[in-house]
Amino acid sequence: MSEGQENTAPVSRLPRLASPIKQTSSIPTLATAMTSMAPLVSSNNANKRKLPSSPAVPPPKRTVSGSSATLASSTSAGLRTSQRGKPASSGFVPTTTRKTSATLSRPASSLGVSTRRTGSAGSSTSTASSSTVTRPRPGMVTTKRPPISSSNSGGPTTRAGSTLGRSLGPGARPTSRGVSPALASTGRSAIGSGVASAAQMKSHDGRIENVERMVGGFKDLLEREQAKISSLQMSQVDLQNLLQSTQNTEREARRDLSSASEELAALRSAHAREVDDLERTINRKDREKRGLEDELKDSRDELSRERENVRELKQTLAHQSTQHLTLSAQLAASQTQLTILQAEVERATLSVSSMKAELQVGQERAREAETKAEQKVKEAEEERDRRIAEIEEELRAAETIRRKLHNQVQELKGNIRVFARVRPALSHESSSTDALAQIDYGDERTAAETGQSQITVTARTESATGQQREQVNQFTFDKIFEPKAGQKEVFEEISMLAQSVLDGYNVCIFAYGQTGSGKSWTMEGGQNDQDAGMIPRAIDMIFAVSNNLKDRGWKYQMEGQFLEVYNEVINDLLGNGQFDTKKHEIKLDKDGKLTVTDVVSIPLSNPRQVSTLLDRARSRRAVAATLMNERSSRSHSVFTLKVKGINPLTDEKCEAMLNLVDLAGSERLEKSGAGENKDRLKETININKSLSALADVIGALGQGQQGGHVPYRNSTLTRLLQTSLSGSSKTLMLCNLSPLAAHLGETLCSLRFATKVNTTVVGQAKKQISK
Numbered sequence: 058m059s060e061g062q063e064n065t066a067p068v069s070r071l072p073r074l075a076s077p078i079k080q081t082s083s084i085p086t087l088a089t090a091m092t093s094m095a096p097l098v099s100s101n102n103a104n105k106r107k108l109p110s111s112p113a114v115p116p117p118k119r120t121v122s123g124s125s126a127t128l129a130s131s132t133s134a135g136l137r138t139s140q141r142g143k144p145a146s147s148g149f150v151p152t153t154t155r156k157t158s159a160t161l162s163r164p165a166s167s168l169g170v171s172t173r174r175t176g177s178a179g180s181s182t183s184t185a186s187s188s189t190v191t192r193p194r195p196g197m198v199t200t201k202r203p204p205i206s207s208s209n210s211g212g213p214t215t216r217a218g219s220t221l222g223r224s225l226g227p228g229a230r231p232t233s234r235g236v237s238p239a240l241a242s243t244g245r246s247a248i249g250s251g252v253a254s255a256a257q258m259k260s261h262d263g264r265i266e267n268v269e270r271m272v273g274g275f276k277d278l279l280e281r282e283q284a285k286i287s288s289l290q291m292s293q294v295d296l297q298n299l300l301q302s303t304q305n306t307e308r309e310a311r312r313d314l315s316s317a318s319e320e321l322a323a324l325r326s327a328h329a330r331e332v333d334d335l336e337r338t339i340n341r342k343d344r345e346k347r348g349l350e351d352e353l354k355d356s357r358d359e360l361s362r363e364r365e366n367v368r369e370l371k372q373t374l375a376h377q378s379t380q381h382l383t384l385s386a387q388l389a390a391s392q393t394q395l396t397i398l399q400a401e402v403e404r405a406t407l408s409v410s411s412m413k414a415e416l417q418v419g420q421e422r423a424r425e426a427e428t429k430a431e432q433k434v435k436e437a438e439e440e441r442d443r444r445i446a447e448i449e450e451e452l453r454a455a456e457t458i459r460r461k462l463h464n465q466v467q468e469l470k471g472n473i474r475v476f477a478r479v480r481p482a483l484s485h486e487s488s489s490t491d492a493l494a495q496i497d498y499g500d501e502r503t504a505a506e507t508g509q510s511q512i513t514v515t516a517r518t519e520s521a522t523g524q525q526r527e528q529v530n531q532f533t534f535d536k537i538f539e540p541k542a543g544q545k546e547v548f549e550e551i552s553m554l555a556q557s558v559l560d561g562y563n564v565c566i567f568a569y570g571q572t573g574s575g576k577s578w579t580m581e582g583g584q585n586d587q588d589a590g591m592i593p594r595a596i597d598m599i600f601a602v603s604n605n606l607k608d609r610g611w612k613y614q615m616e617g618q619f620l621e622v623y624n625e626v627i628n629d630l631l632g633n634g635q636f637d638t639k640k641h642e643i644k645l646d647k648d649g650k651l652t653v654t655d656v657v658s659i660p661l662s663n664p665r666q667v668s669t670l671l672d673r674a675r676s677r678r679a680v681a682a683t684l685m686n687e688r689s690s691r692s693h694s695v696f697t698l699k700v701k702g703i704n705p706l707t708d709e710k711c712e713a714m715l716n717l718v719d720l721a722g723s724e725r726l727e728k729s730g731a732g733e734n735k736d737r738l739k740e741t742i743n744i745n746k747s748l749s750a751l752a753d754v755i756g757a758l759g760q761g762q763q764g765g766h767v768p769y770r771n772s773t774l775t776r777l778l779q780t781s782l783s784g785s786s787k788t789l790m791l792c793n794l795s796p797l798a799a800h801l802g803e804t805l806c807s808l809r810f811a812t813k814v815n816t817t818v819v820g821q822a823k824k825q826i827s828k
């Protein structure tokens with residue numbers, strides 16, 4: 058609330074003080090009139106000395122009595138108001154009131170003096186004035202003209218007449234109309250001087266008459282003034298009474314004002330508190346309103362959700378009603394079934410009870426039987442343990458015998474054995490009869506009985522005369538594998554050799570044949586288990602057998618190394634870096650143990666490590682494309698598994714090596730297509746040199762040159778395989794053959810080489826006993 062607004066309310070609450078304000082404003086008017094009249098009263102005496110030059114203006118009787126009446130009514134109204142209620146202080150003007158009182162007091166005193174003088178002037182006038190004062194009524198001031206004679210009698214009138222006579226001069230004479238004696242004496246003295254003429258006398262008479270009229274007028278005026286004075290005195294009394302009551306009213310008004318101010322202040326503070334309270338209430342209500350609006354919004358949302366739920370529930374209800382009907386029908390059917398089943402259950406319960414009784418009898422019997430059986434089992438276990446111990450002892454003896462027999466068989470078979478394997482025609486190769494060479498295989502039953510397999514290769518040539526000639530070439534080997542033979546079948550024949558490694562014999566299996574005849578396939582094989590070649594299968598088997606031999610006291614340690622002979626240089630295929638830059642030397646100690654310097658040998662604890670090892674070696678192999686095979690290997694690869702075994706039970710030890718060799722392609726120079734390429738030419742020359750050195754070594758061994766010279770040193774390959782090609786080792790050559798007619802010449806060369814090896818009788822294999 059603003060300052061202006063605060064001030065407005067109290068003012069509007071003080072209408073009762075309007076009358077005193079009017080009264081106050083009327084007081085100065087009355088006072089002014091009285092003040093203006095005071096000189097008139099006081100000038101009565103002066104007028105007696107100095108006559109006015111014009112007739113007096115009739116007195117404003119109505120104004121005075123009207124003012125008195127207004128004043129009286131205003132005063133009485135103000136008093137009534139004051140007595141009835143509490144007048145507002147703000148509407149009251151004390152300063153003006155005080156000023157009015159002061160103004161009023163002065164004329165009152167002057168009037169009092171004048172009244173006293175008037176009273177002493179004549180008893181009739183004094184009486185009239187007294188009666189006027191004692192009965193103050195507004196209409197009492199009249200224009201009644203007092204008789205001139207009464208005016209002439211009395212001191213003041215005489216003094217006035219003498220004064221007038223002095224002013225008129227010595228010529229003035231007294232008149233019967235009440236001219237003052239002084240004036241009359243003045244006229245008489247003038248006449249008495251006898252100087253004035255008749256005209257002058259006439260003029261003087263006129264003047265005297267005028268003066269007399271003026272005197273009469275003055276008297277009338279005087280009377281009216283006296284009447285006014287009386288009236289004013291009455292008014293003064295009224296005013297004094299009014300003043301007194303006004304002062305009382307003022308005091309009351311002041312008290313009222315004070316209490317009103319206090320009340321106003323209290324009201325203002327209360328109002329302010331109320332306003333604060335209201336503002337707080339409004340704020341709280343606003344917050345409540347916002348909260349309610351939020352709640353309303355939430356409620357609406359919830360309502361809409363509930364409606365949605367109700368709608369869904371109705372749908373669900375309808376659906377469930379349908380289901381309920383269906384279920385009711387099913388329930389009725391089920392109850393029927395239940396009744397039937399309950400009957401059956403009752404029957405079954407009866408039979409169960411009888412069975413339980415039987416079961417109890419049976420259980421007792423079973424317990425008895427169990428006790429007997431446990432006793433028997435215990436006896437049987439003791440017998441079994443005793444028997445196992447006996448069998449193990451027998452087994453160990455049998456193992457020793459088996460080893461002896463196994464090696465005797467191997468020796469009987471010859472320490473160098475030759476298998477031939479013909480690969481199938483590949484998908485990209487023509488499978489027409491003309492494309493394939495005519496290769497026939499001997500009877501399998503005969504082969505099984507004799508231990509020797511035959512292969513017949515028929516070569517058709519045309520003579521210079523155009524005659525068709527047919528050359529039949531028959532070869533006999535330890536085993537011949539037809540194209541349909543899988544990796545598993547081939548390995549079954551090799552596994553006995555691989556097992557000999559665990560018996561302490563050096564074993565060398567090498568794949569020989571022209572490029573693309575299937576050497577790598579036979580030795581390494583494909584990626585899946587079915588296509589796995591001889592190397593992974595041999596490793597798997599050796600680990601499996603070594604595990605089995607643990608029961609018989611054998612403990613084995615194994616290491617693998619993978620070397621490559623390329624252009625007569627040894628590369629370590631497990632070495633670090635992409636290319637092996639180290640120079641490796643082959644060393645043979647006096648105990649006949651062969652080692653290669655600076656090659657990585659990886660300890661093998663499980664067969665899975667071997668596939669990682671083969672992948673690593675394969676990526677490092679020098680592979681070059683030739684006309685014969687798009688992925689032709691131009692080097693000899695030699696995988697060596699070193700095995701060390703110890704049997705604390707039998708106090709046996711053994712140490713041996715398994716060499717699995719994938720020889721480079723054996724094709725002749727003109728077939729390899731390497732003639733125009735120097736690198737290829739060098740590769741082919743080195744390959745042929747090493748292979749012919751291998752043939753020479755085998756040939757030398759075959760000629761029975763025991764203790765004679767065997768040309769191992771003619772090639773790196775024969776030096777590396779020296780221990781495996783000596784009489785103390787077991788050697789297997791796998792001769793790989795192509796089925797294609799186009800490769801017939803190479804096939805016959807390979808078969809002849811293999812026959813040469815096969816007929817070689819190498820000395821007895823010797824078990825390698827480690828020291």
Ligand SMILES: Nc1ncnc2c1ncn2[C@@H]1O[C@H](COP(=O)(O)OP(=O)(O)OP(=O)(O)O)[C@@H](O)[C@H]1O
Pocket residue numbers: 479480481483570571572573574575576577578579686688689690691720721722793
């Ligand atoms: N018995 C087989 N069964 C199925 N595919 C074979 C068989 N033998 C060889 N192959 C396939 O014949 C192709 C040539 O074989 P492989 O690479 O083993 O010949 P290679 O004599 O080792 O040749 P290189 O001397 O150039 O290494 C390969 O694609 C191989 O998969």
